[in-house]
Amino acid sequence: MGNIHEFIKNPINIIGSDGKFSTILGIFNFIEANGKKCSYFISPHLKSVTERIWLKDRFISVKELKKNIRIIKRLGIKLTLFEVLTLCYYISAAKLKNSTFGLVEAGLMFAGDSTRVWKEPLCQIVTHINKQHLEWTKTKTLKEICQQKVGYLSKRTTIYVGKQDPKTLKIIKQILKKNPSKQVYYGSGWTLKKISSSKRVYEDKRGKIILKNQNILSDGLWSNVGLAIAVARFLKISKKNILKALPKIQFEGRLQYIKGKLTKLLNPKEKFLIDGCHSETSAKNLASYLKSTNKDIYGIWGMQKHKYPELFIKQFKGIFKKIIAVKIPGEPNTCKPQRLKQIANRSGIKCEIAPSIKSAIKQLSSKNPKVIVSFGSLYLIGKILNSN
Numbered sequence: 401m402g403n404i405h406e407f408i409k410n411p412i413n414i415i416g417s418d419g420k421f422s423t424i425l426g427i428f429n430f431i432e433a434n435g436k437k438c439s440y441f442i443s444p445h446l447k448s449v450t451e452r453i454w455l456k457d458r459f460i461s462v463k464e465l466k467k468n469i470r471i472i473k474r475l476g477i478k479l480t481l482f483e484v485l486t487l488c489y490y491i492s493a494a495k496l497k498n499s500t501f502g503l504v505e506a507g508l509m510f511a512g513d514s515t516r517v518w519k520e521p522l523c524q525i526v527t528h529i530n531k532q533h534l535e536w537t538k539t540k541t542l543k544e545i546c547q548q549k550v551g552y553l554s555k556r557t558t559i560y561v562g563k564q565d566p567k568t569l570k571i572i573k574q575i576l577k578k579n580p581s582k583q584v585y586y587g588s589g590w591t592l593k594k595i596s597s598s599k600r601v602y603e604d605k606r607g608k609i610i611l612k613n614q615n616i617l618s619d620g621l622w623s624n625v626g627l628a629i630a631v632a633r634f635l636k637i638s639k640k641n642i643l644k645a646l647p648k649i650q651f652e653g654r655l656q657y658i659k660g661k662l663t664k665l666l667n668p669k670e671k672f673l674i675d676g677c678h679s680e681t682s683a684k685n686l687a688s689y690l691k692s693t694n695k696d697i698y699g700i701w702g703m704q705k706h707k708y709p710e711l712f713i714k715q716f717k718g719i720f721k722k723i724i725a726v727k728i729p730g731e732p733n734t735c736k737p738q739r740l741k742q743i744a745n746r747s748g749i750k751c752e753i754a755p756s757i758k759s760a761i762k763q764l765s766s767k768n769p770k771v772i773v774s775f776g777s778l779y780l781i782g783k784i785l786n787s788n
Contacts, residue, residue, distance in 0.1 A: 401475075401487070405517045407494035408439070408502040412631075413515060415506040415549050416527030418682050419562065419624040422651050423527050424503045426628025427635075428454075431501055433645035434637045438501035441489040441515070443482060446653050446676075446782040453489045456499045460492055468492060482507050486514040501635075508533045509548035516552060523558040525631060526550060527624065529568050530681045535706055546571045555580050558634065562627040563587040585630070592626040594619070597692070602629050609639055615650035620685035625649065653781040655689060660788035665761045669769040672761075674785070676778035678707045683715035686775060690719050696770040699723040700760045701740055701751075702780035704733045709743050712776070716749060721770075723751045724760040728780045757784060 405411070412427070414420045421442055431438050437456045445451040453460040468488040472479070479487075493502055501522070506515045529549055534540040537548065550572050553559055559581055561572060569586070576584055590604040592611075600611045600622055609629065616622055625646075632642055650656070653676045663672045677686045690697050699720045703709050716723075725740035737753040744751035754760035757774070764772050774784055 401490070404490045404494040408490070408496075409500055410522040411502045411504060411518045412522050413504055413506060413510075413518070413524040413553075414527065415510045415524065415553070416562070417530045417532045417545070417549075418679055419527035419620065419627075420505045422621055422624040422654060423525060423562070423628050423631075424505055425651060426625045426649060427503060427631055429645040429649050430628065430632040430637050430642055431635070433641040434635075435641075436500045437498060438503060439489070439493040439496060439499050440503035440505075441486065441493075442505045443485070443507060444778055444782075446778060447786050449485070452485055453492065455492055456496050460488070464492060480514075483514040490517075506549075508536055509545075510550075511548045511552045519554060520556040521554055523560060523631065523634065524553050525627065526553075526559065526561045526572070527627065528562055528564060528620075528681060529572070530565070530679060532679050532707075542568065543571055546575060550575045553579060553581070557581050558583040559585065560627065560631055560634070561586045563623050585634075587627070590626060590630045592622060594622075600626075602626055604630065604633065606633060607639075609642060611643075611646055613646055613649060615656075617655040618685050618689045620682065621651060621654060653778060653785060655686065658785070658788055662758070662761060662784065662788045665758065666765050666772070667767055669767070670765060671771045673771055673773045674781050675773065675775045676781040677775055678703065678712070678777050680708065680711045680715065683712045686773075687715045687719055690716075690771075690773065693771060696721050696768065698764045698770055698772050700726060700754075700757065700764070700772065700774040701744070701776045702726045702728040702737075702774075703735045703740060703776040704728070704731065704779070705735045706733065707735075707777070709735055709740060709776075710747075713740075713744050713749060714747050717747055720749055720773075722764070723749055724754045724763055725751055726754050726757055726760050726780075728777055729757070729783050731777075731779050734779075757787065 440454045450459045468491045504515045506513050537544045593601045598614050602609045655675045675686050701723050725737035728734040741751045
């Protein structure tokens, strides 16, 4: 296709297991506050496939998406859905004028990824890596996951590694010893201290920034924002513009309280929280937040078969009063509610089954104050947002 990716200015790859979307969105907001424009490519989407591709000041239109797919189809090459959508992004982003950055989220790994096309990207960002997508690896180990993601980074770029578990960081450092890129920054280059639920202090060698945001509810999300600020400083975005952007940042479908059609089924003293967490690590993040609420917590759980539901649900022991297991509507890989119920019960969590999201809400709703949390899959959260 004529190396169309090379027409995208200042490409930035974002690779990892958790936190890619929130890191991208943080950087995007800081770039915008700095008076610049950019494009981005993310995966998956929540409500519409058009959400995956941002083109300077708008999402890609369905019409443009179809046009790009017709161009790709003429190539006569068998591709995955992710590869097709990546190409759709390249085609449209390559045409943009006055777009100064291209933020591109990697897929499962990075070794054979359709986003690994630049020999010398502006920088590459590694978010939290953990044991996800083991079914796509031979040895099914954390070491191989790290190798697949970090071992194929560019040898001519600046690398930013976000906060990692000590074992993971040790593996990443061993792999990156062989990478000749001149600048490799690890999470130790900056700190983020908690002042209150909505306030943090970011500090690096350039100084401190007092951060305030009512929408960022968990330590995990704050950590991703911290990584985004570290990259923003590298991009020479001023403290003033970081502070200007910060209050506006919110992450749809990630620890988000919502109101709308579905919440009309609830009583005034009940709140509805959604979180697309689907890994052991992100489950710990949600569990940590729920413990801090000091309210009765009830859950609506839907999950995909390959996401290790046994490891996932164990993180919530002692948190939920009760969980309702549901099928993810329209998702062929959804775990059957009966199986989720068995898994939850074995973990000491009371669980029942409902035929739909609406019926699950009705089952849990009462006059008693509570938080109802829907969790376990971004696909489930997408269905909720569309229904809401």
